[in-house]
Amino acid sequence: MKRYARRKKFKVKKLFILLFTVMLCVMAGKVLHSSLTTPFLGNITHHMASEDHGWNLILVNRENYIPADYEVQLTELSNGKKVDSRIYPELQEMFNAARAQGYGLFVREGYRTQEEQQQLMNEKIEAYENEGKSKSEAKKLAEQWVAIPGTSEHQLGIAVDINADTTKSSRDDVYNWLEENAHTYGFIKRYPSNKTDITGVINEPWHYRYVGKEAASAIYSQGICLEEYIETLE
Known part of the structure; x- marks a missing residue:
């Protein structure tokens, strides 16, 4: 009887340990899912961009995807x-x-x-394929010019491409x-030519991103890019 009781007690203890382990795994899975999700590419997991420093300083790039629940209120x-x-208001002021x-x-x-960004990517890939590039080559080349869907600042609504009306001014001016x-209006040149190794994007003198006047002044005066500025805040 004593041996039976010990055996029964051991089984109960083993079951408790098993249940506790399962609970830990479930909790860990929830924590992981909160920072990593798969809204864009099948089973591939991407890191989601954080709004911890404010909506104006969300960092979106190839390593940081736009959160699936990101919402934009637009003005035409x-x-x-x-x-x-x-x-x-600041865009109009500028x-x-x-x-x-x-x-x-x-x-x-x-x-x-998201759909418009995907269409741009598809068109760029098709253009390279029409030049005789393989699918993999075309995709790689296209991603040098078009942001991967889910990583474009245009999908945030806080970045604009600004062009010159050449009947009045030159592009360079x-x-x-x-x-x-x-x-001075809260915008930064997002992809400077001397920061390509950090941003992963070629020089785009037309692409301006809103970060707020305080951050924009710091980024401008220090000659850094957004990625570098975010690092100073962490």
Whole structure:
């Protein structure tokens, strides 16, 4: 009887340990899922961009995907392009200042949906395939020019591509004005030519991203990019 009781007690203890282990695994899985999810590519897991430093400082790039539940409230511009409503006042202020100084400029691209970003990628891949590239080569080349869907700042609504109205100003004049003045309105040149090794994106003198006036001034004065600035906050 004593031997039976000991055996029964051992089985109960073993069952308790097993149940406890299962509970730990479930809890760990929930924690992992909160920071890693798979909204874009099948079973591949991606790290989600964090809004811990504020909506204006969310860092989206090839390593940080836009969260699946990210929401944007949009304002439509006079030419039909759309931007996050929160950046509209500073964007308009910046354009008013540039135009008052005689510069002609307009928003060539604002907010894009996931579907629109995917369409751009598909078109770029197809263009390279038409040049004789293999599917894998075409995809690799396309990703040098078009952000992978889910990693484009245009999907956030807080980035704009600004072009020159060449009937009034040259491209260089507009790009130079933006580079020297955009930070005073809360915008940064997101992909400088000397930061390609960090951002992973070629020089884009037309692409400006809203980060807020305080962050923009710091980034401009220190000559750093957004990735480097975020590191100083952590």
